[in-house]
Amino acid sequence: MLDVNKIREDFSVLNRRGSYIPIYFDSACMSLKPDQVVKVMDDYYKEGFACVGRSAHRSGVQATKKVKEVRGIVAKFINAKNENEIIFTRNTTESINLFANSVGLSKGDIVLITDKEHNSNLIPWLFLRDKIGIIVKIIPCNGDGTFSIDNFSEMISGAKIVSVVHTSNLDGVTNPIKEISQIAHKNGALIFVDGAQGMAHKKIDVRDLDIDFLAFSGHKMLGPTGTGVLYGKASLLEKLTPFMVGGNTVSNSTYTNYEFLGVPDKFEAGLQDYAGILGLGEAIKYLNNLDWEEIEEHELKLNTYLTEELKKISKIKIIGPENGAERSSVVNFYIEGVDMNKIAIMLDEMANVEVRSGRHCVHSWFEDKKIYNSLRVSFSIYNTMEEAEIFITNLNKIMKIL
Amino acid sequence: MPCVIALIIFGIIGIFSASHRDLAKEAFSCVFKRITLRPCDTGFKEKIKGKVLSKIINRSTFLARMVNRHYEVLSWVFFVLMIGSTFWVFSGVYKFYVYGSCNGLNQSGFCAFDPSGENNKVTTLGDNSTCGITPATESSLTLKGVDLSSFVRKTNIGKDEVVVIGCYACDYSRKVYPDILKLIENKKANYTFASYPAKGDTTFLAEAGYCVNKIYGEKYWEFNKYLLEGEKDFILDKSNLNKILEIFNFDIKKVNECSNSTEVKTIVENQAKELKKTNIYGTPTIFINGKAFVGPKPYRVYRSAMNKYIFF
């Protein structure tokens, strides 16, 4: 069983004696960071900060070595073949944009996405549609938000790219990536996975799932903000043309010409957030020290409890499958005719419960379903059952006045 | 409507507190959107509503439910109350500035800016010998038909007319006196001092004052100043009068003869009678161009009464 109390000791924000301690249920937006991550970043600035891959002095060499190490840690974490398949970016959104703009799409190319994609996996494609005339097709999910293999199979023919979310930030549903990639590959399409949500909740093995490209952010998986990753199969990365260019991407240049470095350097333009990258490495080490099964078991327990309690409240409608086990670490719900912002603020004011209200960057889904907004509870390894109970108690109180 | 209220409230608090400035900006954006017939999409309304409800819900679920259901109506009620109380506050501040009391001229009700009512304290005319004056209100105080010709009047180059009815034995008259002198000096006003024995017997000082003016003219003002600013117990002791006259090098004999004359006694008696016609109910009562100010007001009150436009 996950030792939550021990884990909580590593998060200063949950141990601020005498001051405001949140009941943090917004990990789908951003996770908390353990002290180990903060320390590594602090150490970088205090002790060894220098340019990576440029300066030949000892500090430079040391920093270069550490960043290279993290590249290896990330690669191993997702079971990539080698560290050169890892490109550091600022976040998932940048990774998606980098991919979308480098993959060489042209007019008429078809990109398939689902109807519950985060704006970060919708807007870049719509933008390219308007800019160069690609065709964006939306795969409708089943009524309960689960992925429809049937709909997908019907639409796959002729598609060049299938870009789907791994675990949805809207309803916590994890898509059957392995099956999707098989179908995609059979039809000659590349599969791109938006892995922003799942990384701290489920083990992702890019080789087992046969993913061509994967994007994720450090800040949702106990790591620092401003760090992201784009994974790509080495053979495919070689074919991409860089999207952002400049310093660090070339081996040489003249006034009229330049020579790009190899993968991954040619995609990492400019000086990067090295402290952040080291923090990301530490966050992965932290996750590696935990047991994935225990994490999933813990989150299932919380989700089942919350789901069952919410089901008792007749006015509440849960977004996604009824069964909490199918919604990872997300419980998202709404009440017809009620602005959920108000409820979120009340929970915060009444019991320090921090949840997210709004449309969660999936405006398109809300517009389509004509739902004004919702309230999302999303948890992680540091949340306790007691916190879930406080949430339910206070929500019940609020329900009485609506 | 809640946005308008929030804009006003946070706008005012925001002047002093940086943390409320953002809320004021949000409220402004919300109001602006409503004015331009767009929905207020900042979530601001719900934010404020949520904050309000969470404060109430822990005390009473019933009340919270009522507030939640009738939020818009309640907002209107509060808005009207707020406008009313804002007006009331401004009017109170104005009255306090111009009259020294939030409640108006010579009103002694509670005023937050002057909680102990210092500006309205008077020595009331009790049931001693000089009384018989029926308690009157400020509106009945008047100089009309009151013959002040026997009192000493200092003519100045200004047009304003100040009449001070004060009592040598009264603390509040003594308190305000330096301000009166300052006022006369600054405003170059014409000035009459009328002694009224509101407390104890100070008639002998009035008589002496009358004679000092008669014999020594202008020197009267120094003498009068001494009587109001010098050591009170010493001055009020009749046996010290000669010592006081001596300080000013007055001819003691001459002044005493004059004071003891029946003519002067009658004049001073008549003076008191004339002053009663003003309907005074306490000292000091200061008439500035005919308008009565009862009690020791702050200097600015007298000054603004003389100013053309309150402040200048």
Ligand SMILES: Cc1ncc(COP(=O)(O)O)c(C=O)c1O
């Ligand atoms: C599913 C999903 N995709 C993409 C993103 C965008 O992540 P980032 O803001 O780190 O780029 C998010 C963030 O909430 C997300 O949940």
